[in-house]
Amino acid sequence: MPILFEKNRIVFTDIASGEDAESLLEWLQKHPKGEIDLSACTHLQPANLQVLMAAKCSVLAKPKDKLLADWIDSALQ
């Protein structure tokens, strides 16, 4: 499972696929204060990114990949 839902935190690993966006959206609706850990994330299908952007999530940990981190920064700023 590329997305792990914890108590008030989501941990992304590897690649989040398009199908994951739906459960991500559901979870964020229930946990509006949820934070995201992207440190092990290598790619996000943009539907996930849209959900994160719309939910104005706060990033707990940036992806290790500097370029990806910059992209996500620009999207979530």
Next chain:
Amino acid sequence: MNPLLEQFISESRESLQGIGEKLMQLEKEPESCELMTELFRFVHTLKGNSGLFDLPELTRVLHAGEDLMDAVRNGEVAYSHLLADRLLHAMDFIGLLCDEIDTNGSTDAKHVNNSVLLADSLRQLIVVTVPNEGVEYTLAKVMPSVAEEPNPANQLPLSKIPAEISMAAYRAAASGKSLHWLAYSPVEDCFFQGDDPFYQARQTPGILWGDITARKPWPELGELDPYCCVLDFSILSTAPLEELQEYYRYVPDQVLIIPVSASFLTLPQGYHNGGNGGEQPHSREHEEPESVPPVLSLEVTALIAAQREILSMPDDIAWLAGRIKSVAASLSGCLHAIGSNGIIQSLGIALDEALEQQASAPLLHWLDGHFKQALDASPFLPQLDKSATTTQIGQSVGEVKFGRRAEDIYSGPKSIKVDQIKIDRLMNLIGEMVVAKNALPYLAGRAENVFGVRDLSREIKSQYAVINRIAEEMQDTIMQVRMMPVSFVFQRFPRLVRDTSHKLGKEVNLILQGEDTEADKNIIESLGDPLVHIVRNSLDHGIEMPDVRRALGKPAAGTIIIRATQEADRVIIEIRDDGKGIDPEIIKRLAYEKGVIDDERLERLTDQEAVNLVFAAGFSTAEVVSDLSGRGVGMDVVRTAIEKVSGTIQLESEIGKGTRIRLSLPLSLAVTNVMIVESNNQLFGVPMGSVVETVRIPRADIHTLKKNEVTVLRGRIVPLKSLNSLLSQHVPPRANEDDELAVLIVSLGDESVGIMVDDFRETVEIILKPMTGVLAGLSAYAGSALLGDGSVLMVLDIKEVL
């Protein structure tokens, strides 16, 4: 190139011609609904076919053409000259792409621009515009013809770029690289088309910096549709324009590429000159020429002169882009060295232009503009060839045209379709030629023996050698034309085996080998039915059910191998299965029950002979007649069909291991080799295929056994027949001086029979003509042929005679 693509190209050319013709006819009768429908059909087929290949440019234009034609057909858009012009123009473009695919195997990414322009120009004609058709974004055209347009770069939010990226971009631009700003706006339903625009954006070649923004404010989470893409991507890249176009070739209508001059970048020093960046590149390059010192050091002048010389060379090379880039890099290095960093930017612009136009002219122009003075003063380049420079620029600045112009070389299709009758006629004529040339040795013989002119005889013979060589080459060539690969027959088997094995509940792997082995068209065509029959037999009777096979320790799935090979002038086709094989005992018993063999033969039969009984007429081993094989016709039909084309068939089988059937067929039927024999003062031909050997047997060795004449040849009893008596001529065969009889041993199935004749003659190549008219009823003759001296040779059908 693969055969499918080849086919596509040749069909496309035909369709294009058809479209051209229909458009011309429409000019005369624009109201014709029929013509319009036909035109639509052509474009539609072409588009459909192009979708099979990775040719987005082609498909894009054809798709637009199809939409337009559809609208015209439905009466939404009226036919006009403009429409015809644009369609013809688009078809020229398609033709151009076809030519390119034909020569290079693929299309160049540089056509993306044109394809989008063409598709748009076609779509513009559709008044009923379809929403979401992406007309708001077209690829930036950085051709010189649009240089007058205000440069959009100064309106870009370049200030968003972080300082260190700006610096890196500036440095990249200064070292001669091009800078491009990409605005990528994926369509809303792109996720459903399997696109991942974020990934696409991340992988952009030469990416320096990227940014994601939402097109509209985000709704409440409850109303959010995460699968409707509303993201816009902005990317700054140092990759050349072609590379970016190539990378985004599938979505050119969603990407806007804008060249960025380094001067627009927000630099950390604090100066912000993006505001005055609207000027044109050309004016810029004349602004600062004085920053080059009028007198340069000898080394730098030599370097620059060398670059100028390189740029003056013709542009017709494949590595032109690389050459231009290397020149620009050298020049940029020179500028660094002499401290003229101020004009590096204009060099970058000239480089972009040069790469754009695929010509050295813009760089050459730039070089002359900046270094003319310095070069004039140097000994390396005494004169500047001004005229050459200006004409080159003139050419490259001219209108961009993608259509095929009249003066362009037309490359026609490389293959032609010819009616088979014509080929057959050619083949017959060449056959006659082969026979006619055989008259020359007769003539030479007559010249020597009858007229006693030896020299003439020799000359005729040498001429004969020449004609012989040419005739043989002609024959070879026409054979090549008629050759077809066996894959023509083989291709039906995967499906047949799959369907049949499913029906029977068996598992079968089919292995085809040597599919490119070639043989004459007639041979290949005659192979079809016998092969199907053999394979069905293998499936039906050979391969066991999976559980039976497992019990026998064989893999559950049976294997059928069909292999074609060429051996000398014959094609060998082998069909092998690993099934249960044929049990000779069962065959013997069945053959005896069906009356195919008698008691006596039953005792004498070897296993190999017994197995071959399946080829006997009226024999079918299937105990249960299924709808697949075993309809009572059996293998004798196969044998007859193969023998009709002078082929032979062999069967080997081992119980429990499988069966192997080997077909041997001639490569071609055109020329037959026959042996000429003499009997009762007449000449007859006997096909070489059935001749085993020729022997002379002393009359004393001929014995009479139950009224039949026989002889013993190498320990075997060979029955003898006189050709005269077989042909109902009651003349005894003539013996030679030593009282020996000429006996032609022929094979008849597995047996040998001796035919007593008067004498043997030579073997000749003949064109066998089947008997026609009333003679067609004479089954004793396979046909007739003309001999070199003009006489007619009757060729015997040995099997029928005996």
